[in-house]
C-alpha cells in the first residue's frame with residue numbers, strides 16, 4: 053500500500069515537472085544574420101500590441117523600424133536576436149553609438165513570449181558585448197511610467213537622467229519622437245553605467 057502511494061506520488065511529481073517544463077518557452081540569443089531582417093517586423097508588431105492596454109494603440113499601428121536601419125545595426129554586430137527551437141526570431145535588441153554611449157534603438161519581444169526572461173537575456177548579451185567593446189554607458193529614451201518601459205528598464209539597472217544634460221542629439225531624438233505623437237512630457241532619457 054505504502055509502495056503504491058509512493059509510486060503515485062512519484063508519477064504526480066514527474067507529471068508536474070513535465071508540464072512545468074512544457075510551459076517554459078526555450079530560446080537562445082545570437083547575433084543577427086541578414087536573413088533575419090525581414091522577419092523582425094512581425095516580432096516588433098506583435099511586441100507593440102501591449103501598448104493598446106495603456107491607450108497607446110497608435111504605437112501598435114505605427115511604422116516599424118526601417119529594415120535598412122536594422123541591416124546597418126546587424127552589419128555593425130549590434131543587433132541581437134532571441135530565437136525559438138527552430139531558430140526563428142521571437143525578440144531582438146539593437147543599438148548604436150551615440151555621443152560615445154551605446155544607445156539602445158529598440159528592444160522587442162513577441163507578445164506570447166513576454167514576461168518569460170527573453171528581454172532580460174537580450175539585455176545581458178548586449179551588456180556583456182558592449183562592455184567588452186569598451187562602452188561605459190548605455191542610454192535609451194522611453195515612457196517613464198509604462199510598466200514595461202521605464203519601470204522595466206529601472207529593473208535592468210537604468211536610471212532616468214535629465215535630457216538637457218545629455219546634449220543636443222538626445223533632445224533631437226525626443227523632438228523627433230514628439231513628431232510621431234509620443235508625448236514629450238511622458239518620455240525620458242535613461243542611462244545605465246557599466
Ligand SMILES: CC(C)(COP(=O)(O)OP(=O)(O)OC[C@H]1O[C@@H](n2cnc3c(N)ncnc32)[C@H](O)[C@@H]1OP(=O)(O)O)[C@@H](O)C(=O)NCCC(=O)NCCS
Pocket residue numbers: 099100102158159160161162165166167168169170171172173193194195199200201203204207
Ligand atoms: C520591454 C520588453 C522587451 C521586456 O521583455 P520581456 O521578455 O517581456 O521581459 P523579461 O521577461 O525578460 O523581464 C525581466 C524582468 O522584468 C519583469 N517584468 C516583465 N514584464 C514586466 C512588466 N510589464 N512590468 C514590470 N516588470 C516586468 C519580469 O518579471 C522579470 O523580473 P525578474 O528578473 O525579477 O524575474 C517587452 O515587454 C516588450 O517587447 N515590450 C513591448 C515593446 C517595448 O515596449 N519595448 C521597449 C521600447 S523603449
